[in-house]
Amino acid sequence: MLSQKVSEELREIVGEEDYLSGPEDLMAYSYDAYLPDALPDAVVFPTSTEEVSSVMKVAYREEIPVTPRGAGTNIVGGTLPLRGGIVLCLTKMNRILEVNPEDRYAVVEPGVVNGDLQKEAAKYGLFYPPDPASLNVSTIGGNVAENAGGPRGVKYGVTRDYLLGLTVVLADGRVIHTGGKTTKNVTGYDLTGLFCGSEGTLGIVTSITVKLIAKPEAQKSIQAIFETLDGAGKAVSSIMASGIVPVALELMDSTVMKLIEESHRIGLPIDAEGLLLIQVDGSKDSVEREAQRVAQFCRENGAREIRVSREAKDEEILWFARRTAFGVMARARPNCIVEDVTVPVSKLPAMVREITELAARHRVTVGVLAHAGDGNMHPLILFDKRDREEMERVEKFTEDLFSKAVELGGTLSGEHGIGLAKERFLNMVMTPETREVLRQIKKSLDPKGILNPGKFV
Numbered sequence: 011m012l013s014q015k016v017s018e019e020l021r022e023i024v025g026e027e028d029y030l031s032g033p034e035d036l037m038a039y040s041y042d043a044y045l046p047d048a049l050p051d052a053v054v055f056p057t058s059t060e061e062v063s064s065v066m067k068v069a070y071r072e073e074i075p076v077t078p079r080g081a082g083t084n085i086v087g088g089t090l091p092l093r094g095g096i097v098l099c100l101t102k103m104n105r106i107l108e109v110n111p112e113d114r115y116a117v118v119e120p121g122v123v124n125g126d127l128q129k130e131a132a133k134y135g136l137f138y139p140p141d142p143a144s145l146n147v148s149t150i151g152g153n154v155a156e157n158a159g160g161p162r163g164v165k166y167g168v169t170r171d172y173l174l175g176l177t178v179v180l181a182d183g184r185v186i187h188t189g190g191k192t193t194k195n196v197t198g199y200d201l202t203g204l205f206c207g208s209e210g211t212l213g214i215v216t217s218i219t220v221k222l223i224a225k226p227e228a229q230k231s232i233q234a235i236f237e238t239l240d241g242a243g244k245a246v247s248s249i250m251a252s253g254i255v256p257v258a259l260e261l262m263d264s265t266v267m268k269l270i271e272e273s274h275r276i277g278l279p280i281d282a283e284g285l286l287l288i289q290v291d292g293s294k295d296s297v298e299r300e301a302q303r304v305a306q307f308c309r310e311n312g313a314r315e316i317r318v319s320r321e322a323k324d325e326e327i328l329w330f331a332r333r334t335a336f337g338v339m340a341r342a343r344p345n346c347i348v349e350d351v352t353v354p355v356s357k358l359p360a361m362v363r364e365i366t367e368l369a370a371r372h373r374v375t376v377g378v379l380a381h382a383g384d385g386n387m388h389p390l391i392l393f394d395k396r397d398r399e400e401m402e403r404v405e406k407f408t409e410d411l412f413s414k415a416v417e418l419g420g421t422l423s424g425e426h427g428i429g430l431a432k433e434r435f436l437n438m439v440m441t442p443e444t445r446e447v448l449r450q451i452k453k454s455l456d457p458k459g460i461l462n463p464g465k466f467v
């Protein structure tokens with residue numbers, strides 16, 4: 011519990027209406043999209059860098075843990091206040107401060123929702139590519155802290171690729187600025203890159219300058235249905251080896267298709283093993299040519315049905331299944347965990363086979379979605395956490411899943427981060443020496459260990 015003096019100080023900094031400590035309010039900030047929960051002692055909603063800095067000065071002086079929070083959509087327990095203290099929620103810092111079409115950048119506060127930035131950029135004919143499936147809810151601050159990606163990652167990369175500069179409040183309340191507004195910048199260490207993906211453990215991001223790019227003239231999507239997952243996997247390899255760089259190359263297995271079909275009746279096959287959804291963009295001519303070549307690669311690898319979008323309306327129809335997949339899966343059983351293992355793209359077919367075999371061996375229900383073009387798999391594990399025996403099988407499945415991914419040259423997470431969920435598996439991919447370097451970085455920026463304690467460092 012916070013002392014009377016501290017809670018009065020915090021109220022004074024953020025204002026009475028931006029300080030919560032009632033039991034029902036604390037409960038609302040005790041969980042995210044992962045499984046466990048943990049209660050904070052207070053939740054504050056600062057509205058400026060100065061307020062964040064003042065809150066941190068109090069927390070640092072009193073050694074109170076602080077957990078930064080955006081929309082709370084992370085899937086790794088990243089916003090759980092494991093040691094109580096203050097949840098510092100940035101959703102009220104939600105202004106788009108500048109869009110500069112001439113130099114193609116935007117400056118935003120951390121609580122801006124990704125989709126809102128995309129819409130604002132589009133008004134200027136510009137494009138902010140990082141597109142996590144949570145884009146209508148998740149914040150740019152949360153995206154930076156997790157280095158979020160999305161389907162467009164194959165061609166356009168992830169959040170880090172669009173960061174030009176940050177304003178960051180350190181654990182002791184000092185404010186620093188990293189990077190700048192230019193696309194090229196090698197002035198000193200890459201601190202912007204360091205804070206990106208640091209999951210709220212090194213500092214609190216209060217302003218973000220992102221690069222915007224020109225919006226492509228045209229785009230097309232291709233949906234291909236495969237009898238076998240193997241065929242779908244081989245089509246992925248053929249497309250990626252051909253020199254075409256698709257915007258997105260998504261894979262869905264039969265478990266996911268069946269559940270979507272049960273919920274929405276949109277005509278997905280329930281007897282096929284795999285579906286690929288591929289998007290290409292560029293000039294009108296190149297898009298037409300590439301769409302035809304992609305369709306050909308799918309046919310050559312056994313696609314039994316292919317649909318190509320002709321207009322914007324068709325795009326929406328083809329993408330509906332992909333966008334709705336998480337929600338449908340999450341409703342199918344009381345609990346759902348989305349894993350995020352990533353393998354070299356040539357190992358995708360092998361990893362898909364491994365997941366299917368492991369699910370059968372451990373008797374666990376698993377649907378597979380994948381950003382197949384960059385080897386980033388999302389096995390969705392469905393279960394009931396009240397069933398201990400089932401939980402044990404889920405645990406074993408998860409452990410084997412990570413081992414297999416690493417064995418195939420892959421890693422634990424492509425875009426969701428480590429947080430609490432994968433901390434115990436970090437040794438699979440990091441030597442003690444590497445982990446020690448993480449700890450040293452953490453210690454130099456947060457010597458009292460008050461920022462998001464209990465997470466991966």
Ligand SMILES: Cc1cc2nc3c(=O)[nH]c(=O)nc-3n(C[C@H](O)[C@H](O)[C@H](O)COP(=O)(O)OP(=O)(O)OC[C@H]3O[C@@H](n4cnc5c(N)ncnc54)[C@H](O)[C@@H]3O)c2cc1C
Nearest residue numbers: 080081082083084088143144149151152153155159210215
């Ligand atoms: C349905 C669904 C679909 C998803 N799809 C994708 C996807 O396609 N790709 C993907 O990458 N992720 C995806 N995610 C995961 C999640 O949406 C992302 O990790 C997102 O970036 C989190 O943003 P948020 O605003 O919710 O942050 P939160 O969950 O609130 O926080 C995430 C982490 O960032 C830290 N943090 C938040 N704001 C700040 C800040 N200003 N400064 C410092 N640290 C901060 C927190 O402490 C925490 O560790 C999905 C989640 C769901 C529920």
